[in-house]
Amino acid sequence: MSWETELDQWTAEYLPDLKITNDEPMSRHTSFRVGGPAKRMAFPASGEQLVLLLDRARECGARPLVIGNGTNLLAPDEGLDRLVIDTSAGLNRLEPGTEPDTLTAEAGVSLARLADFACKQGLTGLEFAHGIPGTVGGAVCMNAGAYDGEMKQVIERVTVLFPEEGIKTLSCGEMDFSYRHSLLSDHPDAVVLRATFRLVPGDRETIRARMRELMARRKASQPLEYPSAGSTFKRPAGYFAGTLIESSGLKGLTVGGAQVSEKHAGFVINTGTATAADVLAVIRQVQDRVYAEKGVRLEPEVRIIH
Numbered sequence: 001m002s003w004e005t006e007l008d009q010w011t012a013e014y015l016p017d018l019k020i021t022n023d024e025p026m027s028r029h030t031s032f033r034v035g036g037p038a039k040r041m042a043f044p045a046s047g048e049q050l051v052l053l054l055d056r057a058r059e060c061g062a063r064p065l066v067i068g069n070g071t072n073l074l075a076p077d078e079g080l081d082r083l084v085i086d087t088s089a090g091l092n093r094l095e096p097g098t099e100p101d102t103l104t105a106e107a108g109v110s111l112a113r114l115a116d117f118a119c120k121q122g123l124t125g126l127e128f129a130h131g132i133p134g135t136v137g138g139a140v141c142m143n144a145g146a147y148d149g150e151m152k153q154v155i156e157r158v159t160v161l162f163p164e165e166g167i168k169t170l171s172c173g174e175m176d177f178s179y180r181h182s183l184l185s186d187h188p189d190a191v192v193l194r195a196t197f198r199l200v201p202g203d204r205e206t207i208r209a210r211m212r213e214l215m216a217r218r219k220a221s222q223p224l225e226y227p228s229a230g231s232t233f234k235r236p237a238g239y240f241a242g243t244l245i246e247s248s249g250l251k252g253l254t255v256g257g258a259q260v261s262e263k264h265a266g267f268v269i270n271t272g273t274a275t276a277a278d279v280l281a282v283i284r285q286v287q288d289r290v291y292a293e294k295g296v297r298l299e300p301e302v303r304i305i306h
């Protein structure tokens, strides 16, 4: 029996309320707007549903892939023979933490909502995250950051589901955060369920003004009018990826519908008709030409999934 038939039978019996779709285009769930169909996509309504589903999915060989807002993903044109689990709709509980100056958010809460909530509570520290279009789960996984802030600075603890060991709550130190890296980078099958953030009391108006200022800086410097996954490459030690790409003469480099943005060379954008193959071709050409010109090997920040 195929994994999907086995999973369909199991969900019909044990999780009849779970929303699950067949051949769901990944282009609908990634900010690049590319990617073929996922054989099954599930939208759990709670952490409990997610845990049950993951357990069963692994047993039947569905190779589950947990995603948030899909803002750091490149999904293949030929689609995915696996179960994709979208946390962004259902894992959305957000509340003050049990200790003063803390907030607890489930994995699917968007960073924009989290930062807004912190502002309303008069807590500062998450202003940097307001304009990052991901979820808490994706941001913890990537140690997302901007404008001198990163998740590492504000995480108190994270609740993670490991396939073998079960659910564990890890301190910030145990999360092994570094630049665009976390414990999850070395445990790709582990899943973030929720995170607690430790913040500092601050003035609401000042927090709001800082969020507005950072959003204006993003709009001025980033090609937000086109689909993309943000910065395509990690920052190599001692350099900026965008500067290396621009000074290698690669602004505007185009393959099919994918292009190195004219506005910000660190972004590969979808000009409207890009396929994942186009995006990958641009990534490879940029890597090769920057290496040939500057001797620096750029590493994708975008997660290329199979």
Ligand SMILES: Cc1cc2nc3c(=O)[nH]c(=O)nc-3n(C[C@H](O)[C@H](O)[C@H](O)COP(=O)(O)OP(=O)(O)OC[C@H]3O[C@@H](n4cnc5c(N)ncnc54)[C@H](O)[C@@H]3O)c2cc1C
Pocket: 031, 065, 066, 067, 068, 069, 070, 071, 072, 073, 087, 107, 131, 132, 133, 134, 135, 136, 137, 138, 139, 140, 141, 142, 143, 144, 145, 146, 184, 190, 191, 192, 193, 222, 224, 228, 229, 230, 231, 303
């Ligand atoms: C316009 C634009 C601007 C951006 N600006 C920034 C920026 O300033 N700074 C920055 O760091 N990033 C930026 N990004 C990239 C992206 O938003 C971040 O990496 C974000 O943290 C990804 O979150 P997500 O929910 O979209 O994750 P997804 O793209 O859905 O997933 C990313 C990775 O995290 C994993 N993942 C997601 N949820 C979970 C979970 N619950 N448990 C375990 N693993 C999980 C996925 O499997 C995948 O490997 C930008 C992207 C865009 C499109």
